[in-house]
Amino acid sequence: MTLTNLESIPGQSIVEHYGIVQGSTIRAKHVGRDLMAGLKNIVGGELKGYTELMREARQQATDRMIEQAGELGANAIINIRYTTTSVSQGAAEMLAYGTAVRCQ
């Protein structure tokens, strides 16, 4: 599966469009991480636990999007966008969406 956030795949031509595909996940952080982040909030800087959490969430959203595109028979997803929304205190939704296409 070729993934790109361009409108076309450089060096290849699109032969069929399958429309929008998306994958999302809502993740909450666990208490231990929250506690560590609370301490880290005093000195500032990167919160590694959260970075890891967001990366996992993004990977899962991307995997779900790829799965959906695979079911349609696509071999590439173009014009991918990511958005993050905080659903409630301590939980975040990660959404990945794009256009499933078949390219040659």
Place this chain on the structure above:
Amino acid sequence: MEPQSGDLPQGLEIFMNILFLSIPFLVLLLAYITGKVAEKRHYARIHEREGHWLNIPAITGKHLPDLPAVASADLVVGSVVISVDHFKRFLSGFRKFFGGEMKSYSSIIDRGRREAILRMKESSPEADLFLNCRLETSSVSKGKGKVVGCAEVLAYATAVRFQRTAE
């Protein structure tokens, strides 16, 4: 004369009171020092890595007029969750009163963005060009009240590798 039995506990109590009252200031001082040192070191690291990646730019455009033949194109992502230190949060309280640019916050977001772009680039060391680079910032968690907790910065782009002519 008998020694006053309440003397020692009273002295201790005053000492404890002073200690207790000074904790917020000690935390502020600690946050100021550690935050300052961390920022300086982070910027040094960012400058060094940016120099290393200078020849492989990330551009926001989607097309270049004279692009060589492309061998592969793939999505790359880099992200970082960053938070402001306690001292800057304390300062921002004053800033909110008087208005104006929050310099302490802009530096932290600036660090986050540059770090995210560098991580994105580092995840694809063989790329020749990064097309359609997008940056996104979102607040991961709000602190107590209206205080900013921490923010996530996400950078993503399409890493393009040109076809190599046979040597």
